[in-house]
Amino acid sequence: MSDQDLSFQSFLESISNDFEQTQRDLKEIDILINQSSAEVERLAQRHAQVTNHTRQFQVNFETLPREDIKEGYEALVDAQQRLFTMRGQLEKLQSDQRNLERLADLQRRIIEFSGGSVVLPSDNDGKKSPIATEGSNIIRLIQTEEAVRQSLVRRMHDGAASSLSNFILQAEICQRFFDVNPDRARQELNALKSSAASTFSDVKDFIFDLRPMMLDDLGVVPTLRRYVDSVQEKNGIPVPITVTGVERRLESHIEVTIFRNVQELLNNSIMHSQATQIQVSLDLAQEEITAIVEDNGRGFNADDALNDNAKTIGLSTLRERIQMLGGELNIQSSMGQGTRIEFSIPIDPEPVNV
Secondary structure, eight states: OHHHHHHHHHHHHHHHHHHHHHHHHHHHHHHHHHHHHHHHHHHHHHHHHHHHHHHHHSSSTSOHHHHHHHHHHHHHHHHHHHHHHHHHHHHHHHHHHHHHHHHHHHHHHHHHTTTTTOOOOOOOOOOOOOOHHHHHHHHHHHHHHHHHHHHHHHHHHIIHHHHHHHHHHHHHHHHHHHHHOOHHHHHHHHHHHHHHHHHHHHHHHHHHHHHOOOHTOOOHHHHHHHHHHHHHHHOOOOOOOOEEEEOOOOOOHHHHHHHHHHHHHHHHHHSOOOOEEEEEEEESSEEEEEEEEEEEOOOHHHHHHHHHOOOOOHHHHHHHHHHHHTTTEEEETTTTTHHHHHHEEEEOSSOOOO
16 A cells, blocks of 8 residues: 555544544534523523513612612623523534534545545645545634634623613613603713713624625725724724725625735734734735735734644634635734735736626
């Protein structure tokens, strides 16, 4: 048996072992889902009980001590947050289960396709077989999808969900004070209005980060300018943007990739680099789009960041995303010397009709 045959046989054994582990993981996650479902039901009942209890306040609102009212509504907010968190955990487990089922199906198909003994060697250049590459990409996509879901759940729980819970308390207080203390009612109502305006702004930002509608309507250049303006306003960091070449609409998947990549690079600069200035450049050449994000932050080791075993998957996933479109990613960074990241994507020179 050749070295290539042995190598692929080893790969098949690894896939078989992984398939067995995936089956065990599916059994474990099924148990966790059942437990979490029971906990969600219990918390839902608790939430209903606390809600009914707070509704009783309206009968004795004028005579009840304010501390009792406060404790009652704090219990309601706590019950709502616990229920929201557990539902989010259950949804994540269910998503993990679906992803594991996809992975198990892929592993099973690989094993069945090989017949347990059919050798599919790598090509003469030593590249991985398409099946092995597909498996690696599936795993990476699963990891990326779950990282995004976790981030969204955290933002919703810590932001809008928490604020909406507070709205309930403030609205109830306003309602009770309308007859007994109109001035206090107006104060509480103004506070509620301010909180609602702030939360509305946060939700708008959240929606823009998730999927800016103007990306579909106006294209990547106006969307990036709008996003850069919001980054400067929120963080107080100068982020000038320079656009060269002919501004025009591109294919939708190209525009989405450019926006997401620049968005991720800007977030990395703000969250991790401690930069005081960031520069964004976008060149729309005839046959290639080039974007550069450069900062004066603390820098990092580029090889470690792109290592397959790195704890973070941001830059490595970004590189894979670009390479899938035939593009290239170049990182220039060192500790204490700032960072310059450039990526280019080839495009069809023909104009896109939108």
